[in-house]
Amino acid sequence: MKYDLIIIGAGPGGIFSAYEALQLRPDLKIGIFEAGNALEKRHCPIDGKKVKSCVSCPSCAIMNGFGGAGAFSDGKYNITNQFGGTLYEHVGRDQAIALMQYVDTLNLKFGGKGTKLYSTSNTHLKKKCLQNDLHLLDAQVRHLGTDINYVVLENLYALLSEHVDFHFLSPVDSVKKLDEGYEITSKGETYSGTSCIISTGRSGSKWMGEICDSLGIKTSSNRVDIGVRVELPAEVFADLTDELYESKIVYRTNKFQDLVRTFCMNPRGVVVSENTNGIITVNGHSYDDPARYTENTNFALLVSNHFSEPFKDSNGYGESIARLSNMLGGGVIVQRFGDLIRGQRSTPNRVAESFVTPTLSATPGDLSLVIPKRQLDGIIEMIYALDKVAPGTANDSTLLYGVEVKFYNLEVEVDENLETIHKGLYVIGDCSGVTHSLSHASASGVYAARHLYSK
Numbered sequence: 001m002k003y004d005l006i007i008i009g010a011g012p013g014g015i016f017s018a019y020e021a022l023q024l025r026p027d028l029k030i031g032i033f034e035a036g037n038a039l040e041k042r043h044c045p046i047d048g049k050k051v052k053s054c055v056s057c058p059s060c061a062i063m064n065g066f067g068g069a070g071a072f073s074d075g076k077y078n079i080t081n082q083f084g085g086t087l088y089e090h091v092g093r094d095q096a097i098a099l100m101q102y103v104d105t106l107n108l109k110f111g112g113k114g115t116k117l118y119s120t121s122n123t124h125l126k127k128k129c130l131q132n133d134l135h136l137l138d139a140q141v142r143h144l145g146t147d148i149n150y151v152v153l154e155n156l157y158a159l160l161s162e163h164v165d166f167h168f169l170s171p172v173d174s175v176k177k178l179d180e181g182y183e184i185t186s187k188g189e190t191y192s193g194t195s196c197i198i199s200t201g202r203s204g205s206k207w208m209g210e211i212c213d214s215l216g217i218k219t220s221s222n223r224v225d226i227g228v229r230v231e232l233p234a235e236v237f238a239d240l241t242d243e244l245y246e247s248k249i250v251y252r253t254n255k256f257q258d259l260v261r262t263f264c265m266n267p268r269g270v271v272v273s274e275n276t277n278g279i280i281t282v283n284g285h286s287y288d289d290p291a292r293y294t295e296n297t298n299f300a301l302l303v304s305n306h307f308s309e310p311f312k313d314s315n316g317y318g319e320s321i322a323r324l325s326n327m328l329g330g331g332v333i334v335q336r337f338g339d340l341i342r343g344q345r346s347t348p349n350r351v352a353e354s355f356v357t358p359t360l361s362a363t364p365g366d367l368s369l370v371i372p373k374r375q376l377d378g379i380i381e382m383i384y385a386l387d388k389v390a391p392g393t394a395n396d397s398t399l400l401y402g403v404e405v406k407f408y409n410l411e412v413e414v415d416e417n418l419e420t421i422h423k424g425l426y427v428i429g430d431c432s433g434v435t436h437s438l439s440h441a442s443a444s445g446v447y448a449a450r451h452l453y454s455k
């Protein structure tokens with residue numbers, strides 16, 4: 001089978017590159033290869049009753065399939081260069097913002113109309129944060145919510161499937177450079193394409209590394225963020241979440257001078273577990289539909305770790321810490337902040353007596369046995385700092401789930417067009433290391449397609 005364009009991965013990067021390519025060249029023959037399932041077939045078996053924790057399905061419904069890791073996410077599209085990736089380093093700041101705004105118009109067009117766009121400009125909260133040594137980053141954020149995000153994906157799929165060959169449950173094994181174009185193999189079959197866009201996300205990061213090695217493309221890896229997911233009564237963070245929805249706040253610790261930041265804030269949301277390459281970590285999302293609101297808000301507190309020579313396996317470091325929590329707790333561990341400070345493990349009884357009802361069934365335990373002192377001290381310092389802008393954050397009952405790990409993918413050597421050393425081979429989205437978010441990944445897809453077809 002011969003395509004004009006082969007896209008590997010049907011996450012936001014792959015979807016938006018296919019969409020834009022078809023806008024520019026409706027005649028293109030495009031094949032999309034996706035390791036996971038079609039959207040409507042993606043079902044995580046965890047129901048909180050019969051199946052309480054991850055059973056390691058061959059294809060994780062949360063991470064893989066049409067919509068990628070973002071399909072059941074909170075659908076927060078941040079329009080900013082301050083976080084979510086470094087696309088601006090390749091395409092320039094103005095263009096990066098313009099691309100993200102373009103993606104926003106598409107999200108509205110495909111079902112997101114009526115959803116709210118929050119903004120940090122002119123907020124008094126910035127001053128309040130600064131007065132307490134906390135730094136609120138600038139951003140606009142479109143909050144689609146898990147339910148509307150799903151509708152947008154359904155509508156995009158309806159349009160794309162009329163023009164594109166989708167190959168689901170079809171992990172690509174190899175990518176080979178031909179004299180003209182590329183050849184891939186999937187499920188024992190061979191396909192070729194004049195051009196190829198790889199967008200395999202975080203779950204395809206290891207595979208990406210192998211492909212880069214085989215094609216002589218340089219990679220590097222030196223960063224991983226480790227932390228916990230905090231869950232507390234929604235009222236405690238209401239001043240911030242009502243006005244900004246998602247606030248990215250950064251703090252520099254006194255002791256180690258590390259940066260700790262809030263990440264992925266979900267007002268009235270739920271905490272979930274996720275499985276990356278067999279390792280269970282924690283995450284969170286929330287729904288747009290008020291009927292699905294919970295009493296709690298959750299967000300991650302992450303400590304950034306940058307390593308220098310000779311250490312090269314930052315993701316391996318993060319995985320080892322996550323494995324430790326899996327070993328002790330069988331999955332995610334939950335601990336009350338008060339128990340952590342008193343140096344005692346949380347027990348099922350202590351969690352049951354807590355004033356905060358957990359939204360994830362996790363194993364009560366002791367995070368100080370899992371998270372290294374440096375990172376744990378940083379998290380505790382930041383919780384006390386946040387307590388000054390959102391009093392109640394440092395309450396005894398505040399729940400901490402561990403561990404949350406933000407793996408940074410290998411940084412793949414790509415040029416200002418997101419093209420590799422091989423002409424016509426693009427690496428975009430999270431698997432490139434350039435992006436770490438829905439908006440940046442989607443924007444990178446639009447950008448690569450434009451570079452290919454607007455010539």
Ligand SMILES: Cc1cc2nc3c(=O)[nH]c(=O)nc-3n(C[C@H](O)[C@H](O)[C@H](O)COP(=O)(O)OP(=O)(O)OC[C@H]3O[C@@H](n4cnc5c(N)ncnc54)[C@H](O)[C@@H]3O)c2cc1C
Pocket residue numbers: 008009010011012013014033034035036062063064065066067068069070071072073074075076077078084170171172173199200201202203204207264274283284285428429430431435436437438439441442
């Ligand atoms: C629970 C959760 C909540 C999140 N919430 C948000 C949020 O609110 N806002 C935000 O900005 N970001 C959020 N994120 C992160 C966001 O989802 C990602 O940054 C984004 O999806 C990256 O897009 P991508 O296309 O690069 O990769 P992905 O979305 O990961 O898609 C890659 C696809 O490639 C497929 N694949 C992998 N390897 C292969 C292979 N060898 N062959 C074929 N296919 C392959 C995978 O199955 C996957 O479907 C969240 C992530 C999770 C897990």
